[in-house]
Amino acid sequence: MTGHEVSDAVDASIDEQPAAWALHRAVTTAALAEIDQRQAHHPTCALCGQRALKLDKLGLCSKVSEPHKKWRAETRAELATGRRR
Numbered sequence: 001m002t003g004h005e006v007s008d009a010v011d012a013s014i015d016e017q018p019a020a021w022a023l024h025r026a027v028t029t030a031a032l033a034e035i036d037q038r039q040a041h042h043p044t045c046a047l048c049g050q051r052a053l054k055l056d057k058l059g060l061c062s063k064v065s066e067p068h069k070k071w072r073a074e075t076r077a078e079l080a081t082g083r084r085r
């Protein structure tokens, strides 16, 4: 394949992409909007703001990242000593 043929092939694939991307984006946006609407009444995590079907006793979502673990540990310690922030 010559350099010219390669650049023609690249041009052709770029030409086809905008429509595909626009369609993909429209579908994704619609799906996200629908999910957002359905979850609008769900509670949000006190730490990260993530919507969850159910929060744990400490008001957090089910994530187990370090900040979530730290929050749980600190909140449990505060509850144990009877003081709240």
Ligand SMILES: [Zn+2]
Pocket: 045, 046, 047, 048, 049, 050, 060, 061, 062, 063, 068
């Ligand atoms: Zn969270």
